[in-house]
Amino acid sequence: MAAGSSTTTKVTLPTDKEILITREFDAPRDVVFKAMTDPALIPRWWGPRGHTTRVDKMDVRPGGAWRFISGTSPADETAFRGEYREIKAPERIVQTFEWEPMAGHISVETATFTELDGRTLLTTRTLFASKEDRDGMIQSGMEKGLTETHDRFAELLVELRTAAESSAR
Amino acid sequence: MREILSALAEPNRLQIVELLRRKPLAVGDIVERLRLRQPQVSKHLRVLSDAGVVEAQPVGQQRIYRLRPQALRELDAWLEPYRRTWDERFERFDEVLRDLKGKEREHGRRK
Numbered sequence: 001m002a003a004g005s006s007t008t009t010k011v012t013l014p015t016d017k018e019i020l021i022t023r024e025f026d027a028p029r030d031v032v033f034k035a036m037t038d039p040a041l042i043p044r045w046w047g048p049r050g051h052t053t054r055v056d057k058m059d060v061r062p063g064g065a066w067r068f069i070s071g072t073s074p075a076d077e078t079a080f081r082g083e084y085r086e087i088k089a090p091e092r093i094v095q096t097f098e099w100e101p102m103a104g105h106i107s108v109e110t111a112t113f114t115e116l117d118g119r120t121l122l123t124t125r126t127l128f129a130s131k132e133d134r135d136g137m138i139q140s141g142m143e144k145g146l147t148e149t150h151d152r153f154a155e156l157l158v159e160l161r162t163a164a165e166s167s168a169r
Numbered sequence: 170m171r172e173i174l175s176a177l178a179e180p181n182r183l184q185i186v187e188l189l190r191r192k193p194l195a196v197g198d199i200v201e202r203l204r205l206r207q208p209q210v211s212k213h214l215r216v217l218s219d220a221g222v223v224e225a226q227p228v229g230q231q232r233i234y235r236l237r238p239q240a241l242r243e244l245d246a247w248l249e250p251y252r253r254t255w256d257e258r259f260e261r262f263d264e265v266l267r268d269l270k271g272k273e274r275e276h277g278r279r280k
Contacts, residue, residue: 007263009256011248016178019251023259027266035265045261048254131178138251 016131019138021124029113029120033090036111042068061087066095082106097126105133170247173240176220181205182213186236189223193235 010022025032035041039058047053047070056067056079064084071077079100085108086094093111098104107128114121128134177183184203188194194202200210214234217223222240225232 007259009252009259011252011255013177013248015180015183016174021255023255025259025263025266027270031266031269035262035269041265044265045258049257131174135174138248 013134014125017128017134019126019128019134021126023122024116025120025122027120028118029115030090032120032122033093033113037087037089037093046070057081060084105129105136107133107137170243172220173222173244176216176222179213179216181209182217185210185213185217186222189234189236193226193233195228195231195233197231199234 007024007026012020014020027035037060039055042055042058043053046068050072051070052072053068053070056069058064058066058068060066062084065081066084067079067081069077069079081098081100082096084093084095086092090113092113093109095109095111096106097109098106105128107126110125110127112123112125114123126134126137128137177186181203185199188199188202196207196210196214199205199214200207203210205213214223214225218225218234220240221237223234224237225234227233
């Protein structure tokens with residue numbers, strides 16, 4: 001992906017209980033949808049950097065459960081889980097999200113895939129049970145962000161650029 | 170930060186901020202556009218102003234309200250680590266997509 005293309009992740013707060021995330025991907029939406037719902041691919045992208053993520057359950061159909069275990073080592077592993085409420089390939093996924101150490105704080109994520117001339121706009125709207133839940137989620141991102149080193153980020157950029165250049169050739 | 174967030178948590182106040190994003194306005198303009206009563210709007214503006222989200226400038230007889238960019242920057246800075254977490258996740262997902270496309274191309278060639 002060349003620098004300057006519109007692949008920036010945008011985060012906004014449309015109401016006091018929601019977070020809206022938008023991002024474009026350089027692939028048609030059926031490809032994006034399939035990749036995002038493929039259990040074999042989850043470990044490659046789902047978890048935070050430096051974490052390994054395993055899929056315990058991923059039953060992609062209405063009423064189906066998902067549960068992913070993620071951590072930097074077996075000692076600090078925690079699980080995330082939820083239920084699929086709506087699956088409409090390749091347009092829409094509605095699912096619940098819950099972090100097991102904070103069980104009971106359930107949010108609902110609606111992912112919408114819009115085709116844009118061979119590219120895909122992904123819109124994820126997360127509805128929290130309360131404003132406190134939403135703000136807590138954003139705050140947890142902050143704590144994690146602070147522990148990250150800029151070096152690692154720079155490394156990733158180099159990797160991405162190299163990959164983009166070789167795929168452009 | 171907490172003050173800014175709770176100021177924005179009230180739907181009418183969020184609407185006032187939306188209005189002011191376009192241009193600075195007098196209390197009367199806001200009253201007209203939101204169809205709220207003047208005392209209500211004044212109360213909301215006071216909360217927003219106490220939280221540092223808006224500031225008032227006297228122009229003639231009127232007070233013109235506008236957004237304070239600093240508050241928005243603070244909000245932005247608060248959101249940034251969360252945004253970056255998602256950005257990183259999506260960057261890795263880009264790599265997955267690139268691989269899939271590469272495989273598809275190879276597959277297409279073999280056919």
